Amino acid sequence: xxxxxxxxxxxxxxxxxxxxxxxxxxxxxxxxxxxxxxxxxxxxxxxxxxxxxxxxxxxxxxxxxxxxxxxxxxxxxxxxxxxxxxxxxxxxxxxxxxxxxxxxxxxxxxxxxxxxxxxxxxxxxxxxxxxxxxxxxx
Amino acid sequence: xxxxxxxxxxxxxxxxxxxxxxxxxxxxxxxxxxxxxxxxxxxxxxxxxxxxxxxxxxxxxxxxxxxxxxxxxxxxxxxxxxxxxxxxxxxxxxxxxxxxxxxxxxxxxxxxxxxxxxxxxxxxxxxxxxxxxxxxx
Numbered sequence: 160x161x162x163x164x165x166x167x168x169x170x171x172x173x174x175x176x177x178x179x180x181x182x183x184x185x186x187x188x189x190x191x192x193x194x195x196x197x198x199x200x201x202x203x204x205x206x207x208x209x210x211x212x213x214x215x216x217x218x219x220x221x222x223x224x225x226x227x228x229x230x231x232x233x234x235x236x237x238x239x240x241x242x243x244x245x246x247x248x249x250x251x252x253x254x255x256x257x258x259x260x261x262x263x264x265x266x267x268x269x270x271x272x273x274x275x276x277x278x279x280x281x282x283x284x285x286x287x288x289x290x291x292x293x294x295x296x297x
Numbered sequence: 298x299x300x301x302x303x304x305x306x307x308x309x310x311x312x313x314x315x316x317x318x319x320x321x322x323x324x325x326x327x328x329x330x331x332x333x334x335x336x337x338x339x340x341x342x343x344x345x346x347x348x349x350x351x352x353x354x355x356x357x358x359x360x361x362x363x364x365x366x367x368x369x370x371x372x373x374x375x376x377x378x379x380x381x382x383x384x385x386x387x388x389x390x391x392x393x394x395x396x397x398x399x400x401x402x403x404x405x406x407x408x409x410x411x412x413x414x415x416x417x418x419x420x421x422x423x424x425x426x427x428x429x430x431x432x433x434x
Contacts, residue, residue, distance in 0.1 A: 179333075179334075181331055187329070187331070190328070190329040191329045191330065193325075193329070194322075194325050194326045194329040194330075194350060194354075195326075195329075195350040195353060195354055196353070196354030196355075196357050196358070197353070197354075197357065197362065199362045199364070199365070199366055200364055200365075201364070201365050201366070201367070207364070207365075211365050219368070220367075220368035220369075220371065221346060221349065221350060221353075221368065221371070222329075222330060224346060224371060225330035225332065225344065225346045226330070228332075228344055228345055228346050229330070229332045229333065229334045229335070229344070230334075232332070232334040232335055232337075232338060232344065233333075233334040233337075236337070236338050237338050237341060239345075240338060240341045240344075240345060240375070240377045241376060241377065242374075242375070242376050243345060243374070243375055244372075244373065244374035244375075245371075245372070245373055245374075246370075246371075246372040246373075247370065247371055247372075248369065248370045249367075249368055249369055249370065249371075
């Protein structure tokens with residue numbers, strides 16, 4: 160893996176951020192539950208999840224949101240980690256078997272503070288997460 | 298018996314929790330979310346959501362998520378430093394709670410500070426669950 164270098168990057172309003180795509184599996188959901196301590200049966204227990212409006216297990220929202228954070232890290236490097244912010248709503252559920260793509264676009268630059276629209280969609284182009292991110296680059 | 302979040306009123310403050318993000322735990326988190334980018338930012342040891350996940354894990358030791366709880370929104374701002382092995386202090390409170398059509402909508406504010414008192418992360422999670430929700434799992 161190559162090291163992130165700040166001097167290589169320029170940012171313009173309208174730029175599309177490099178997207179991140181991951182496939183959700185039940186094993187990945189189980190691993191995230193172990194790491195996060197969130198053992199909600201909606202994520203882990205197919206029999207329980209079948210009784211909910213979702214009809215089956217779904218991924219943790221914070222697992223899907225991690226893909227957005229990875230995208231921002233790839234785009235903005237240390238600046239994202241030194242001082243990032245986001246505000247999102249979870250619009251739909253990511254299920255085992257789904258291919259989830261996090262994407263974003265720069266919508267505003269206020270003196271070195273970059274504002275982005277961010278979202279996640281599944282393979283059927285259904286919206287799972289939408290919101291905005293902010294990062295100071297200077 | 299662990300308390301359920303469903304039982305907590307607006308204004309409830311969770312007990313302050315000290316957390317240590319060990320390299321081992323961070324490595325497990327990064328594997329679980331398959332973060333391929335964080336390794337390229339060599340001067341930082343962990344993704345911001347690792348800090349959030351670790352803090353939430355500590356809070357869930359105090360009050361379990363109700364069965365079928367759904368995460369509907371998240372705000373988070375962070376200012377990370379490079380040290381993965383020092384302790385941080387997590388604080389949280391139930392900032393809002395309302396009921397509508399059989400569902401509770403709860404906002405939980407979370408902040409994480411370094412040992413020196415610098416704010417590393419703050420934010421708000423919004424969750425919803427059935428009014429009759431019991432502890433999960």
